[in-house]
Amino acid sequence: MSQMITAGIIAEFNPFHNGHAHLIEAARTAGATHVVAVMSGNFVQRGGPACAPKSVRANAAIAGGADLVIELPLPYAMATAERFAFGAVSLLGALGCVDVLAFGSECGDLGLLLKATDAICSPYCSDYTKNLLREGVSYANARQKAVSTLYGDEVAGLLSSPNNILAIEYLRHLFLQKLPMEPFTIQRQGAAHDSAAATRQFASAAHLRNLLDLESVDSLAPFVPPASMQVYRSACSGGQMPFSPHSLDAALLSALRGMDAAAFSTLPDISGEGLHNRLYDGVRAAVSVDGLLALVKTKRYPLSRIRRLVWNAYLGVPSELAWQNPPYLRTLAFNKRGMEILSAAGRSARLPLSHSLSKLESLDGVCARFARLEAQATDRYVLGLPVPQPCGSDYTQKISIR
Numbered sequence: 158m159s160q161m162i163t164a165g166i167i168a169e170f171n172p173f174h175n176g177h178a179h180l181i182e183a184a185r186t187a188g189a190t191h192v193v194a195v196m197s198g199n200f201v202q203r204g205g206p207a208c209a210p211k212s213v214r215a216n217a218a219i220a221g222g223a224d225l226v227i228e229l230p231l232p233y234a235m236a237t238a239e240r241f242a243f244g245a246v247s248l249l250g251a252l253g254c255v256d257v258l259a260f261g262s263e264c265g266d267l268g269l270l271l272k273a274t275d276a277i278c279s280p281y282c283s284d285y286t287k288n289l290l291r292e293g294v295s296y297a298n299a300r301q302k303a304v305s306t307l308y309g310d311e312v313a314g315l316l317s318s319p320n321n322i323l324a325i326e327y328l329r330h331l332f333l334q335k336l337p338m339e340p341f342t343i344q345r346q347g348a349a350h351d352s353a354a355a356t357r358q359f360a361s362a363a364h365l366r367n368l369l370d371l372e373s374v375d376s377l378a379p380f381v382p383p384a385s386m387q388v389y390r391s392a393c394s395g396g397q398m399p400f401s402p403h404s405l406d407a408a409l410l411s412a413l414r415g416m417d418a419a420a421f422s423t424l425p426d427i428s429g430e431g432l433h434n435r436l437y438d439g440v441r442a443a444v445s446v447d448g449l450l451a452l453v454k455t456k457r458y459p460l461s462r463i464r465r466l467v468w469n470a471y472l473g474v475p476s477e478l479a480w481q482n483p484p485y486l487r488t489l490a491f492n493k494r495g496m497e498i499l500s501a502a503g504r505s506a507r508l509p510l511s512h513s514l515s516k517l518e519s520l521d522g523v524c525a526r527f528a529r530l531e532a533q534a535t536d537r538y539v540l541g542l543p544v545p546q547p548c549g550s551d552y553t554q555k556i557s558i559r
Contacts, residue, residue: 161501162188163189163192163501164189164193165193165195165249165252165258165259166181166223166259167229167327168194170217171208171362172217172381173214174365175359175382177221178385180343183343185222188257191497192222193249193498194223194225194226194227195226196211196228198211198531199535200231202465204461205235205402206402206405206541207400208365209389209399210400210542211489213392213397215490217381219495219559220559221381225495226489228489229245230531231472231474231531233483235469236425237426242329244483250334250338251506251507253505253506254498257341258327258331259343260320260323260342261342261343262318262342262344262345263315263344264315267341270325271340272308273304276312285302289302297459301316320345358379377389396543397542400538409446409468416470419433421433423476426479427466435458436470450463472533478526485508485510485528486502486509488512492559496558515528515552532552536550536551
């Protein structure tokens with residue numbers, strides 16, 4: 158066999174679409190022979206449930222061009238960009254056989270992204286950001302202002318676009334963890350992140366989720382690879398998707414009403430600014446999840462942060478797991494080339510590697526905590542599917558070999 162060059166990508170595939178397929182194809186054109194994806198599980202970075210179960214999304218990714226899908230555990234999947242990147246890059250590094258980190262960005266300029274990475278890693282930028290935070294500026298705005306003051310508007314401007322922000326965090330963690338992966342970026346194609354519009358065959362994941370909610374799975378067809386569409390249609394016919402966006406609202410509010418203010422203070426990223434009291438008061442007053450988010454969010458506490466806090470509270474994600482190193486590598490789906498990646502990882506992986514959550518849970522205390530948290534989150538997630546499932550489905554889910 159010719160030299161194996163493995164590219165790693167980090168994604169949510171919520172849902173998998175032509176933009177994702179374009180990145181995979183670009184990585185192959187640049188020389189990658191194999192592609193592994195680290196993918197969020199049943200809950201995603203914006204805060205809330207994914208549009209389809211992780212098994213469906215992983216299978217759609219394999220059908221659309223990926224070779225292996227690894228699960229990003231919940232404490233990183235539903236987190237800030239910094240922690241999302243930390244968990245995902247750590248997992249790719251732990252495989253020990255990934256040569257390239259491939260990602261999309263709004264700018265598509267690796268040199269400029271590296272300048273921004275140097276900027277946010279600077280102690281001067283960190284100190285300036287902390288000073289602005291003490292003045293009540295939100296973290297995102299404080300960091301962008303600090304970078305603008307110290308490194309100029311061109312570099313700072315990258316921090317106003319979501320995929321650039323994630324790209325910079327990926328590069329930062331490559332540097333911090335001293336990982337030997339070569340970064341590779343392409344410019345994001347078509348509609349902007351969270352855009353409600355579509356461009357030719359490209360549409361944002363947010364637009365596709367809206368189509369799923371308002372129309373039918375067939376409305377995705379112009380924007381999704383045909384083989385992935387087959388996965389989605391099969392999942393719909395089996396009652397596995399789409400997840401109804403508000404199907405867990407009553408359960409979420411009920412769980413949050415049973416929490417006291419002290420319980421909210423232990424959530425990941427809650428900070429010591431009295432936000433836990435604001436969240437507690439909002440829960441007592443709100444009669445809908447959208448109403449709760451509106452009550453709690455402010456200029457300093459943006460909607461995405463509040464949404465993550467609310468869902469982390471519902472799922473019981475403890476803050477002490479937030480920056481814990483990932484304890485294992487869990488496979489969700491793979492094809493024949495994915496089996497070759499797994500074979501290489503069998504010689505190089507620095508973490509336990511398995512598709513079985515039961516096996517991973519049995520290894521040690523940290524593995525058990527992560528695995529049980531994942532299984533419990535899935536038990537709640539599956540109640541919102543068109544055909545709800547009983548408890549334990551994360552332990553019985555069969556691996557897909559395509």
